[in-house]
Amino acid sequence: MLTSLRLVNFKNFADETLKLGPFTVIVGANASGKSNIRDAFRFLHWIGRGYTLAEVMGGKVGVGGQLEWERIRGAPNEIVRFRQDRLPDVDAFAVHVGLRLDNEKAVYSAKVGFNPDDPDGFRWLSDGVSVDGRPVAGAMNLASQRRSISESPRPYLTPNPGDESPQDDVRLHLRSNLESMRFLEFSPAQMREPSIPGADTLGDHGQNLPTVLESICADADRKQTLLSWFEELTPMDVQGFEFPRDPSGRVHLRIVERNGRKVSAYSASDGTLRFLGILAALLNEDAGGMYFFEEIDSGIHPNRLWLLLDLIEKQTAKGNIQVITTTHNPALLAWMNDSTFEHTSVVYRDQYWADSVIRPIADLYNLRELRKSYGLEGFLTEGWLEDAMKASEGDYDTDHLEDDDEDDWGMEEEE
Ligand SMILES: Nc1ncnc2c1ncn2[C@@H]1O[C@H](COP(=O)(O)OP(=O)(O)OP(=O)(O)O)[C@@H](O)[C@H]1O
Numbered sequence: 001m002l003t004s005l006r007l008v009n010f011k012n013f014a015d016e017t018l019k020l021g022p023f024t025v026i027v028g029a030n031a032s033g034k035s036n037i038r039d040a041f042r043f044l045h046w047i048g049r050g051y052t053l054a055e056v057m058g059g060k061v062g063v064g065g066q067l068e069w070e071r072i073r074g075a076p077n078e079i080v081r082f083r084q085d086r087l088p089d090v091d092a093f094a095v096h097v098g099l100r101l102d103n104e105k106a107v108y109s110a111k112v113g114f115n116p117d118d119p120d121g122f123r124w125l126s127d128g129v130s131v132d133g134r135p136v137a138g139a140m141n142l143a144s145q146r147r148s149i150s151e152s153p154r155p156y157l158t159p160n161p162g163d164e165s166p167q168d169d170v171r172l173h174l175r176s177n178l179e180s181m182r183f184l185e186f187s188p189a190q191m192r193e194p195s196i197p198g199a200d201t202l203g204d205h206g207q208n209l210p211t212v213l214e215s216i217c218a219d220a221d222r223k224q225t226l227l228s229w230f231e232e233l234t235p236m237d238v239q240g241f242e243f244p245r246d247p248s249g250r251v252h253l254r255i256v257e258r259n260g261r262k263v264s265a266y267s268a269s270d271g272t273l274r275f276l277g278i279l280a281a282l283l284n285e286d287a288g289g290m291y292f293f294e295e296i297d298s299g300i301h302p303n304r305l306w307l308l309l310d311l312i313e314k315q316t317a318k319g320n321i322q323v324i325t326t327t328h329n330p331a332l333l334a335w336m337n338d339s340t341f342e343h344t345s346v347v348y349r350d351q352y353w354a355d356s357v358i359r360p361i362a363d364l365y366n367l368r369e370l371r372k373s374y375g376l377e378g379f380l381t382e383g384w385l386e387d388a389m390k391a392s393e394g395d396y397d398t399d400h401l402e403d404d405d406e407d408d409w410g411m412e413e414e415e
């Protein structure tokens with residue numbers, strides 16, 4: 001399981017750490033930096049998949065001219081934190097991700113800087129792994145190599161085939177955790193489309209929903225779980241699903257209600273499709289690893305939100321799935337269980353500086369005690385979390401964050 005994400009000079013974060021749990025909730029106002037956190041995970045994901053830095057930062061066109069991977073949001077010079085008068089010039093960013101292995105904690109660190117030879121390009125400065133604070137793999141120091149992007153050396157995490165030692169477990173673990181991350185941002189319009197038989201991986205926008213649900217329904221137990229959650233989450237009295245084929249062989253989705261009424265994906269409501277998307281992602285046979293859902297509550301009625309939380313808490317408690325979600329809705333706090341509460345952070349942008357900070361809500365303003373004594377419902381008005389944050393600024397306790405006896409970047413100093 002991933003345990004932490006630390007961002008140094010990445011977008012609007014100077015040096016902030018997000019604590020991760022089985023189910024992590026990131027709450028914050030518009031433009032506070034929630035999606036910037038997702039971008040950092042996307043960066044790690046594509047590095048883990050073995051893409052070059054130029055592909056990760058600039059996007060990749062696959063076979064047939066189709067966009068295989070969209071570049072990290074923003075122009076290249078917007079990925080490194082903006083320079084500001086009060087700061088020395090910053091021309092590099094670092095991302096550190098913590099992973100719990102059996103009894104140890106591994107951290108993968110990547111530091112990337114502008115390429116002096118290419119105004120739109122980046123180059124590796126260093127990357128490496130430490131276990132329980134000790135570097136295990138000589139943090140690669142590429143700063144002096146000054147290679148151009150096209151010959152950019154491969155990071156430690158994904159060396160050329162043949163360059164890795166087979167017993168290098170930590171690296172393999174880290175890589176498989178980053179590789180398997182999924183980023184889901186549902187688009188009901190794309191979920192309504194029929195799918196091609198055999199396409200049973202849910203797309204990032206929810207594509208292939210019919211075939212993924214069909215494969216879940218092929219297993220009686222998983223079908224039962226799907227149906228019972230679906231019935232709870234929507235006001236529909238559902239009996240099952242049908243997956244008719246059209247003349248060209250594509251698979252469609254139809255929801256069958258107990259009164260015999262059939263609702264096609266084309267006419268199902270947006271919220272219904274979003275629920276189905278979440279269920280398809282979490283109940284799928286191959287479900288495992290980290291799922292990042294942008295705005296999980298989007299389009300979901302407030303009185304169903306607690307069920308959605310319950311679903312994710314139960315699925316993540318089983319241990320092989322980890323979920324991270326962003327939300328604008330502090331009302332979610334009212335229903336979350338203790339573990340989710342401990343892994344909920346607020347992202348807050350200072351009014352005067354563009355930078356944002358990330359704070360576990362449990363550390364704010366005695367929130368943990370308040371929650372036990374009174375419940376949080378009465379507090380969850382608009383802007384309340386941000387006010388609580390301002391009030392507790394200054395006496396914020398950073399003990400839970402990663403040990404910090406490294407330099408400011410969390411890595412060995414470069415020569
Ligand atoms: N390199 C950078 N340096 C400083 N700030 C940046 C940088 N790049 C982006 N930002 C800031 O990050 C903000 C966008 O953050 P993000 O998209 O993560 O917000 P969000 O919390 O997801 O908002 P929403 O809820 O509206 O989706 C921009 O308004 C911009 O000010």
Ligand SMILES: [Mg+2]
Pocket residue numbers: 034035
């Ligand atoms: Mg966003």
